[in-house]
Amino acid sequence: MSTAVELAKQITQEVIAPLAAEIDRERRFPKEAMEALGKARLLGLLVSEELGGLGGNLSDLAAVTEIIAEACGSTAMCYLMHSCATMVVASKATPDQQQRYLRPIARGEKLGTLAFSETGTGAHFYSPEIKAVKDGGQFVLSGKKSFVTNGDKADFLVVVTNASSAELGLDMLIVDSSAPGVRFDGKWEGIGLTGNNSIALYMDQVKVPAEQLVGAEGDGMGIIFQVVAPTFILGVSGVNAGLARGAYQAALNHAQTRKYADGRSLADIQAIQFYLSDMFGSVESASLFVRNAAAKAVQGDADAILHVMQSKVFASEQAIKVTNLAMQVCGGQGYTGALPVERYLRDARAGAVMAPTTEVLKEWVGKSVAGVPLF
Ligand SMILES: Cc1cc2nc3c(=O)[nH]c(=O)nc-3n(C[C@H](O)[C@H](O)[C@H](O)COP(=O)(O)OP(=O)(O)OC[C@H]3O[C@@H](n4cnc5c(N)ncnc54)[C@H](O)[C@@H]3O)c2cc1C
16 A cells, blocks of 8 residues: 555544534645645645655546545545646746655645636636636736635646737746736635635736746646646546445445344345445445556556546446435435535535546547547
8 A cells, every 4th residue: 555545544534534524515625635634745745755745646546536435525636736737837847846746745835736727618618718828937827716615725826828929829937926917706606515615717918927937938738738637537536436435335334234123234134235236336346446447547558548538437327326316215214414425425426527538539439449539
């Protein structure tokens, strides 16, 4: 078992799990959890050991997000979006970016996130519409990004822009939240992941020095497909596998402890046993699918991307199925909110609609297996 997995289990048990219901009920950012992850250096999971990080890989990320999500989906999502931003910076960091971002991340002193989505482009985040112009040695950004997880709690944002000329493609810019012209607004009103603080980012003539560019001009599209996609997809697949496992465990516990007057428990009823069997199979197969896809990505297997894409489709579908079954097993008591199953049900609904969405991925996987060009 890797150090990261052991650390994640310990923090989840000691800090994240005890606060999960409160975070959800109060719809608040999981501050204590993120601080504990920072202290344990897990915010630097994907930062190299030379820069003070844990030097983890995508298998570690999927394992850690699964462990955290089994207890708290909101914390897992905040952690995942930070990890995606870290991975983008780490993929092509200049020595200056290593000092100003990666080293502090490894020490647990900086929190990041991705600011990709826009209201207009929706699931097609790779076609940004924000206004971005190159002005001498800097980029000037204006416009709105939606669904920015971690929101105003993030110290830096990885913003996807189209500041380069059309021929060159997209750019990834590191924008400090403290930069003049950066403003966050709104509060997260989603049905689930209620603590993920996914809010709107407004940029008004934000001047971003050229040193904040990740890689070269026009590298953005390559970074989206080679770095962001595998990191986000495997991480969110881990989240979905974890949510499914958490719901299954909660339902199993309830089935064993809820007794009728004649002494029988729910677990003694055959219909419930069938549900438990179905859930057990779904949880294990989702988890194994994600682990296998992550291992393939780490090994650089030729078919890795196919497995990675399908892992999100599969884990999201299993999470929705298992959390629904958990609700059925727990009956009215589950529906009232007395048990955590309704939280898992709400949290599990997000994965399939987060870009790349289930529909988009199914099209890409279907085309890939059939040998049809993606675009
Ligand atoms: C909890 C949560 C956290 C998030 N955090 C972040 C974040 O940190 N950073 C960030 O940048 N974004 C984030 N997002 C945004 C997310 O990744 C999506 O961009 C966003 O959910 C898209 O919403 P939409 O309503 O605009 O979708 P739409 O684009 O309107 O899509 C609606 C439906 O149509 C389907 N659809 C659209 N186009 C096609 C097509 N061509 N083929 C088939 N089906 C299609 C979609 O699959 C979906 O089912 C977050 C979202 C959620 C729910």
